[in-house]
Amino acid sequence: MNHEEHAVIERFERGWLIFGVGMIVVFVVLIAYTMANFGGSIPVGTERVDATKVRTEGQFANPRLEQVGNEYVAYVQAFAFGYSPSEMRVKRGRKVTFYVTSPDVQHGFMIERTNINVQVIPGEVARVSHTFKEAGEYTIICNEYCGLGHAGMISKIVVEE
Amino acid sequence: MAVRTLPRLDAYAGNPEKKLTLYMLMLGFAALLLGTLFGPLQSFNYGGLDLYPYLKPLIQSYYQGLSLHGVLNAIVFTQLMAQALLVYFPARELGYRPNMTLAWVSWWMAFVGLAIAAIPLLLNAASVLYTFYAPLKAHWAFYVGAAIFVLSSWVSVYIVLQMWLRFRRENPGKITPLVTYMSLIHWLMWFLASLGLVVEVAVFLIPWSFGWIEGVDPLLMRTLFWYTGHPIVYFWLLPAYVVAYTILPKQAGGRLISDPLARLAFLMFLLFSIPVGFHHQFADPGIAPGWKFVHTVLTMMVAVPSLMTAFTLAASLENAGRARGGKGILGWIRALPWNNPSVLALLLGLLAFIPGGAGGIVNASFTLNQAVHNTTWIPGHFHLQVATLVTMAFMGTAFWLVPHLTGKPLVKPGLAWASMWLWFIGMFIMTFALHWMGFLWGIPRRAHIAESPAAMAAYQDSLPWMVMNIISGIILFVAAIFFFYVIFATALQAKRDFSEHQEIPFTEAVSKPEGNALALMTDRVWFWFGVAAVLILVAYGPVLLQMFTNLNPVPGMRLW
Ligand code: HEM
Ligand SMILES: [Cu+2]
Ligand SMILES: [Cu+2]
Numbered sequence: 001m002n003h004e005e006h007a008v009i010e011r012f013e014r015g016w017l018i019f020g021v022g023m024i025v026v027f028v029v030l031i032a033y034t035m036a037n038f039g040g041s042i043p044v045g046t047e048r049v050d051a052t053k054v055r056t057e058g059q060f061a062n063p064r065l066e067q068v069g070n071e072y073v074a075y076v077q078a079f080a081f082g083y084s085p086s087e088m089r090v091k092r093g094r095k096v097t098f099y100v101t102s103p104d105v106q107h108g109f110m111i112e113r114t115n116i117n118v119q120v121i122p123g124e125v126a127r128v129s130h131t132f133k134e135a136g137e138y139t140i141i142c143n144e145y146c147g148l149g150h151a152g153m154i155s156k157i158v159v160e161e
Numbered sequence: 162m163a164v165r166t167l168p169r170l171d172a173y174a175g176n177p178e179k180k181l182t183l184y185m186l187m188l189g190f191a192a193l194l195l196g197t198l199f200g201p202l203q204s205f206n207y208g209g210l211d212l213y214p215y216l217k218p219l220i221q222s223y224y225q226g227l228s229l230h231g232v233l234n235a236i237v238f239t240q241l242m243a244q245a246l247l248v249y250f251p252a253r254e255l256g257y258r259p260n261m262t263l264a265w266v267s268w269w270m271a272f273v274g275l276a277i278a279a280i281p282l283l284l285n286a287a288s289v290l291y292t293f294y295a296p297l298k299a300h301w302a303f304y305v306g307a308a309i310f311v312l313s314s315w316v317s318v319y320i321v322l323q324m325w326l327r328f329r330r331e332n333p334g335k336i337t338p339l340v341t342y343m344s345l346i347h348w349l350m351w352f353l354a355s356l357g358l359v360v361e362v363a364v365f366l367i368p369w370s371f372g373w374i375e376g377v378d379p380l381l382m383r384t385l386f387w388y389t390g391h392p393i394v395y396f397w398l399l400p401a402y403v404v405a406y407t408i409l410p411k412q413a414g415g416r417l418i419s420d421p422l423a424r425l426a427f428l429m430f431l432l433f434s435i436p437v438g439f440h441h442q443f444a445d446p447g448i449a450p451g452w453k454f455v456h457t458v459l460t461m462m463v464a465v466p467s468l469m470t471a472f473t474l475a476a477s478l479e480n481a482g483r484a485r486g487g488k489g490i491l492g493w494i495r496a497l498p499w500n501n502p503s504v505l506a507l508l509l510g511l512l513a514f515i516p517g518g519a520g521g522i523v524n525a526s527f528t529l530n531q532a533v534h535n536t537t538w539i540p541g542h543f544h545l546q547v548a549t550l551v552t553m554a555f556m557g558t559a560f561w562l563v564p565h566l567t568g569k570p571l572v573k574p575g576l577a578w579a580s581m582w583l584w585f586i587g588m589f590i591m592t593f594a595l596h597w598m599g600f601l602w603g604i605p606r607r608a609h610i611a612e613s614p615a616a617m618a619a620y621q622d623s624l625p626w627m628v629m630n631i632i633s634g635i636i637l638f639v640a641a642i643f644f645f646y647v648i649f650a651t652a653l654q655a656k657r658d659f660s661e662h663q664e665i666p667f668t669e670a671v672s673k674p675e676g677n678a679l680a681l682m683t684d685r686v687w688f689w690f691g692v693a694a695v696l697i698l699v700a701y702g703p704v705l706l707q708m709f710t711n712l713n714p715v716p717g718m719r720l721w
Contacts, residue, residue, distance in 0.1 A: 006671070006672070009418060009476055012472075012476075013422075013469075013472050013473075013476075016468065016472050017465070017468065017469065017472070020464070020465065020468040021465065024461045024462075024464060024465070027461060027522065028457070028458055028461055031454070031457055031529075032454070035450065035454065041531055042443075042450055042531070043444055043445065043446050044446060044449075044450065045445075045446030045447035045448070046446070048447070048711075048713050050713075051296075051713075051715045052715070052716065080720050104296070104718055104720070105294075105296050105297050105718055105720060106294050106296075106297075106379060108535055108605065110534075110535070110536075110603055110605070112602065112603040113603075115531040115532060116531075117444050117531045117532070117534045117535070118444055118446070119442070119444040119445045119446070119534075119535075121379050121380050121383070121445060121446065121447065122296060122379055122715045123378070123379060123380065123713040123715050124379075124380055124445075124446045124447045124713075125446065126446035127446070139603075139619050141603060141605050141619070142605065143534070143535035143536060143603075143605035143606065143607075143608075144294075144535055144607070145224065145290055145294075145297075145607040145608075146297075146720060147224075147297070147720025147721050148222060148224070148720065148721050149720075150224075150607070150608055150609070151605075151608040151609045151610050151612060151613040151616045152613040152615045152616055154615050154616060154619055
């Protein structure tokens with residue numbers, strides 16, 4: 001390989017790296033933008049609780065879906081192997097805020113066709129929110145291995161007109 | 162008593178390190194053989210076909226099989242390959258013999274650790290998957306065995322460090338040779354990276370499993386696990402990169418385009434592999450989104466050395482193709498030695514790495530990750546990386562390395578060649594299906610769906626993709642049979658011929674490191690090691706400090 005070819009290769013390489021790094025910068029900016037504007041679906045921790053008392057004390061002892069003004073708030077227990085409340089019904093177009101925790105091991109709380117996807121960790125309370133734009137049934141899926149009954153740990157949320 | 166000793170010929174008398182390397186390799190392939198057996202069964206599961214009832218006497222559940230699959234393939238096989246290749250290659254390059262006592266200590270630690278951990282795994286007492294997320298609690302032998310196994314890698318770190326220091330001493334002012342440099346960086350990176358796992362297991366999980374402490378904090382355990390769990394993928398990948406940079410070009414008939422750039426890529430892996438683990442915890446409550454964003458940006462930085470690698474390898478392969486008479490824009494590709502199974506394995510693996518890398522950027526993108534977290538997209542993604550490129554690089558290397566170590570010729574090269582094509586095609590179909598099943602239908606990973614009528618009803622729309630999983634499982638099963646036949650038949654045959662000793666086909670570089678400012682800068686190893694440690698402290702320090710001072714322990718449970 002002579003000098004000229006070598007110079008050509010170096011030029012191509014520089015071009016490729018500039019392109020690559022440029023794309024990465026674009027991605028980072030896009031991520032920052034989506035975080036700032038669609039942040040509700042990002043799970044955040046709101047408090048820490050004693051996992052062994054989740055069933056008996058505090059908000060989660062009474063798992064429920066509440067209507068608060070024009071919105072909903074749900075306190076959900078993800079346990080081995082199901083969810084409580086076991087089925088939820090909400091109206092289309094209203095914001096639903098979920099608080100989720102586990103009394104036993106780790107679980108998932110994923111709602112299909114949405115960006116809701118929470119790692120449910122015993123001791124941690126996660127908050128996410130979502131506004132369902134279309135009526136219909138949405139499956140809630142546990143997507144973290146939690147034991148023998150894991151694959152059947154499925155529930156649903158019904159969105160009405 | 163009359164004892165008649167037959168003169169036993171020790172084939173390795175002059176090269177004890179060859180025997181050691183062979184033992185590391187074969188222990189690794191034995192682990193891969195057992196681990197891989199479950200792969201096709203898992204593919205069938207995602208095709209709605211449940212064969213587990215037939216395994217009942219031996220294997221109690223899908224999750225026991227999956228634990229074996231993850232642990233044996235991703236932890237045991239990969240570490241043993243690194244311990245085989247990245248101790249032997251630098252030794253050969255430098256012309257040194259590694260400290261053989263320590264080398265055997267490392268082998269025995271790996272073997273004993275593996276044996277101890279295997280007992281509860283095989284008895285269904287550790288079906289916690291390879292991530293062993295607390296508070297699922299395995300039998301203590303699982304954690305103890307895993308700790309001994311992982312600590313054996315620290316012995317390998319020390320052996321390579323020793324050889325490098327000796328080189329420094331004997332060659333003052335000389336730059337570290339390339340293969341040694343890459344191996345050293347790989348081991349130093351792993352030393353820093355493994356600290357998370359070692360602390361998790363030694364400080365928390367072992368005392369917990371013995372009942373000395375009541376509970377452990379599941380979020381802290383996850384955080385320590387992923388501190389190691391992301392860089393572990395580079396621990397798997399870098400040995401494959403060493404082969405791709407320093408051996409593949411020569412086998413393909415060309416030269417490495419740039420030695421200094423190869424060093425720079427490895428140095429960047431040392432710096433950016435570790436402070437990125439939160440990208441596995443995007444969905445976790447309890448870690449502030451700001452920290453997750455910091456790790457996102459650093460994760461994106463790790464794409465840079467892989468982009469550099471893609472360029473350098475493509476250019477080096479083009480160099481090879483043209484040297485073999487390839488013409489035109491794409492003619493050089495056809496001119497590469499596709500009929501050589503070792504070269505074929507790497508070429509196909511690298512091809513799979515392109516969509517694999519693109520998928521990685523999706524996963525790393527905090528907000529996009531929400532759509533795919535813990536769906537089958539994730540195993541779809543990493544089978545392109547670890548089960549295709551990394552595994553095929555080791556398989557392809559074994560095709561020439563086992564003959565090189567033993568003097569035994571490769572049995573049935575045609576079958577070896579076919580196994581690589583089948584492996585590639587099978588993985589391609591499987592990962593394609595898993596990606597889309599996860600993305601389009603949110604089908605969860607790690608789920609024995611074929612057994613659950615509720616799950617099969619919920620996911621019935623994905624039927625065409627399910628069929629692909631079954632097909633890929635069959636293809637991969639055949640590929641595995643071909644491969645393991647070739648490798649074990651080669652190693653176990655009686656024929657041995659050391660008359661034509663081959664040297665390791667290390668590649669020559671076009672741009673050399675001597676006098677190159679970039680190469681000299683990268684050779685300040687301890688300085689960069691310090692920078693890597695500081696980056697980790699910045700990206701992890703505050704969060705870990707806060708977690709360690711606010712433990713929220715949860716008692717253990719066995720739910721399988
Ligand atoms: C015959 C080849 C293989 C097939 C058919 C196969 C198939 C699969 C499938 C379908 C899954 C998803 C299971 C689930 O999420 O429930 C899986 C998981 C996995 N595979 Fe493979 N695999 C193969 C080889 C490999 C190899 C060679 C490696 C690594 C070197 C590997 C590493 C893993 C890991 C780490 C997991 C994740 C386990 C977990 O989620 O706990 N696989 N495999
Ligand atoms: Cu589950
Ligand atoms: Cu990662």
